[in-house]
Amino acid sequence: MASMKDVARLAGVSVSTVSRVISGAMRVEEPTKKKVEEAIRKVNYKPNLLAQGLRIKNGKMIGLIVPEINHPSFVNIINYTEKYAAEKSLNLVLCNTYNDPEKSANAFDQLLRRNINGIILSRVSDESQVKNLISNTNTPVIIIDRALDHEDVPNIILNNYKAGQLAAEHLIKSGRKRIACITGSQKIRLVRERLNGFRDILQKHGIALEHKNIFEGDFSFKTGEQAARFFLELNSEIDSVWAQSDLIAAGLITAFQRAGKNIPEDISVIGMDNITQSTMMYPTITTIIQPYEDMCRKAIEVIDTLTEDEKLEKTNFIFEPELIVRESAP
Amino acid sequence: MASMKDVARLAGVSVSTVSRVISGAMRVEEPTKKKVEEAIRKVNYKPNLLAQGLRIKNGKMIGLIVPEINHPSFVNIINYTEKYAAEKSLNLVLCNTYNDPEKSANAFDQLLRRNINGIILSRVSDESQVKNLISNTNTPVIIIDRALDHEDVPNIILNNYKAGQLAAEHLIKSGRKRIACITGSQKIRLVRERLNGFRDILQKHGIALEHKNIFEGDFSFKTGEQAARFFLELNSEIDSVWAQSDLIAAGLITAFQRAGKNIPEDISVIGMDNITQSTMMYPTITTIIQPYEDMCRKAIEVIDTLTEDEKLEKTNFIFEPELIVRESAP
DNA sequence: ATGAAAGCGCTAACAG
């Protein structure tokens, strides 16, 4: 790869002149500019990003740390983060932590050592540890998809209470009465918020969300299967379920079908996340959209303004969910 | 972030000494070594990777270029590539091209400008363009999941002919006679190879793969739906199908179910790829495994030995597929 | 065994 020196020699100017025509910031005489540009073209010169990054302390990359790659929600986040990073000519470096605090710390370190522009943390599991990592640096860090009680750290989250409300309203509107809910771990704040929104709307319509109709698991397909088995064995008379993730919903639906139930006739199911898979089933899954694309765009945007040393007017960004009606709960 | 200079000052030695104790290559007196190590710990020093990368011309990263992120096969590749890269302390930088040649070229450039250790290209669409990109550099480039007729470029591929054979053998063994196949674009070599393997085995058992029972599309869910509609309208009497991707298989199955067909009783379906989703359906999809994990591990391994300036004994790595029997074709 | 000095490729004063 050609370096700036090569270009300078070929154009008969100094490296600083080359640097100037590239940056475009300072004025350069037309003729010299032309010479330099031609030399650049001739040797197909592209500035070395490591040298540049070292010098200006800006690696032109953004780091994305997720606990799991092969999971539809994170795939969305990865996809959109890459998209909007690329739009700003930032490369995406992707780190998987497998929920392991040591791997998280490592990833964090590695990124900082690359003069990274900013780090996006997705679904961090251990709140205290994150605080530790973050406090050691002034590199922009932003949390997406899970709120953190920590001033200064920008949070990009969904209005999860509203999500629960949307689900409940739809079930009620379609005449369902014996309603169940399958949640992720209730240690997670957003899980409780979703549940509260769901319960409040039901209550408002005089329907109680019975304790035995709340099944707590994680956001996985397996949880959906387990929940279905649980309700079947209980001979529970539920006529509808809200699953707090589409993966849970998929697990539920297939397990119910296997047991001979018809979805949505016997039991209607609403999911959440609008993962790609939710349109690739029979029935397709009625779900609540998380506007991942908007959220990721905002994340990149925030990092960008923070990189320019500008202040952020606010540090919490809340996005609104939306219901999509499909076959599993018409 | 503390720099080497800070450590040196604190330990009362020169930067070169610090560098030496870190690299561990050269001998350093015990006492000085101790002092340096303590200083490192005290300021929590970590070498800056840009400076290091610039100096030794080794960015300690590997680049992965895919045409699409939100696709189960690529998710697998991303996942495993990250895993084995991380094991060697290499960061993964992920680039999405959307099958756009210009974006591909850009991604390629950006990576090279980062003194990247190696580039993994997945499912490149335009062969000629890739050759162009590759010939301009001596950075290791390896192609995964699609063969390229280009000496010097290591290829990591599946034995696709064998995959077709496995599918055919299973359908025949389970007594199916009126057999169909849904393929990706037959411009792609691996598609033709799969088809050949499939056809050859059928022929060997005296079963013809009729032309009207071959449906050509792409590897998508939509193709599966279209194919199902095609066979239904034709009132075709097929009793089994091999879909060249699980996504196609999923499209087929749901579309057939919607039309009242039972899978596998009426029509049995084999897919390919073993995507996560294939176990999350009812019925679960019988499929052909691509050993993505092994393939990605090999990719990293190849880049690693090429980075060490060692020669490669061979440049083509062929992996063997495996049949997994599940519900859709017992 | 250790330090001084050069240089990776770039940017940013500072002169002129």
Place this chain on the structure above:
DNA sequence: CTGTTAGCGCTTTCAT
């Protein structure tokens, strides 16, 4: 407007 110089943080001769 342009060239010279210093320096980002590191590794690697080259001396000692």
